[in-house]
Amino acid sequence: MPRIVYSTDPEPVALCPRCGRHPCVCQKIDLPPRQQVAYVKRDRKGRAGKTVTVVYGLQHTPAAFRQLLTVLKETCGAGGTIKENELEIQGDQREKVAAKLQELGYKVKLAGG
Secondary structure, eight states: OOOOOOOOOSSOOOOOTTTOOSSOOGGGOOOOGGGOEEEEEEEOTTTTTOOEEEEEOOOOOHHHHHHHHHHHHHHHTSOEEEETTEEEEESSOHHHHHHHHHHHTOEEEEEOO
16 A cells, blocks of 8 residues: 555545554454564553553454463463553563563563663
8 A cells, every 4th residue: 555645635544553554454463473573661650650561562453462461461470451552561570571472482572671
């Protein structure tokens, strides 16, 4: 699909920022783990000083996200949630999460400090 450089249309169609298509196909695509890079970072912003481990950059269906979250929560022995296609695990669990994701076949990159 060609990228629109200029248009005289007063209301151009907004493309999805993630997949770049209209209509969005992000929720329909579920790539296998070996084709994805999982970014794992530690974050405290907007959480009253509590540390969480955030996994982002994955492209899965909502059902696959829930299944992966369950596996990571069981591995870490901690709670977690899904927010805006990011998995959040309570506590500083970067090493455990990265090891489990590599075991599942994802390429893992540690982000942040």
